[in-house]
Amino acid sequence: MRSDERRERLRTALIDAAEAAIADNGLSALKARDLAKEAGCAVGAIYTAFPDLDALILMVNLRTLALFERAITAVPIAPAPEGAATPAERDAAVETLIRLAVAYLHFAAGNRPRWRALFQHRVTTHALPDWYLVEQVRLFRYIEAPLRVLRPDLRDRERALLARSLFSATHGLVSLGLDEKLMVLSEPVLRGQIEIVVGALGRGLAGE
Incomplete structure (x- = not known):
């Protein structure tokens, strides 16, 4: 060999x-x-x-991101309409945001050690490699798709920042809810919180 x-x-x-x-x-x-x-x-x-254990952990985290992507691809995402979105299309986009957030909750709850490793790992010897950053950015495209329906007026960079903000809100709810030292909440309770918060944010973006 x-x-x-x-x-x-x-x-x-x-x-x-x-x-x-x-x-x-x-x-x-x-x-x-x-x-x-x-x-x-x-x-x-x-x-x-x-070169170091950091590089090895990043490869494991890359597999975790791929596992997460398989979970969220189960959420149907309709393409953005060519013209102005109808009320039904905006409602569907809000529902997509909620489903994506709930899928994130289910993934985190079902893969807690792997999920925590994504955020606990801190590279100390060098900056994150470009290929890893590209993979992270690519996953945000799933959130950007329904946002394109709700806010077609935004530029790509603005929409990308908004997607990160929505993710941060969802991640905060999930992190606190699953934190055994702070407040452990059941999945149904967490799901209800996510549906309320993400739904309200989505409807606000839709101008409702």
Whole structure:
């Protein structure tokens, strides 16, 4: 087997091991020695496949983002109309925003350690790579689509910032509701909060 093939196999084995550790016990469970044991390599070999553990964690987080994308693609998103949106189309866009927010809640509640790792991980050795930032930005397009129906007057940059604001509002509700040290709320209660808040924001954007 060629050296590049061995390296790629080692990378995959390490990502698999890191993903399993994070999914089971969270980011704090990630230890280089345990990863090496699971992957069947020496500890030093980890750093021949990845420059540091930050890079390995980013690959796990990339898989988590892909898992999340599969969850939100189940939400039907109608294309923006060519002309002015009808009241029914605006209502549908508001409902899409609510469904996306609820899908985020279900994903976070069902994948808590992986979900928390997305926000707990802080890269200390370098800036986030462009490919990771591009993937994050791409996921916001799902929120921007219904916003294009509700606010066709906004420029792309304004719409992107608005999408991030709506995500931040939803993430805040979910984070507080699932935080065991602050206020643990049941999913039905959290869903009700999300439907009220996101629905009100959506209807406000629609000018209702």
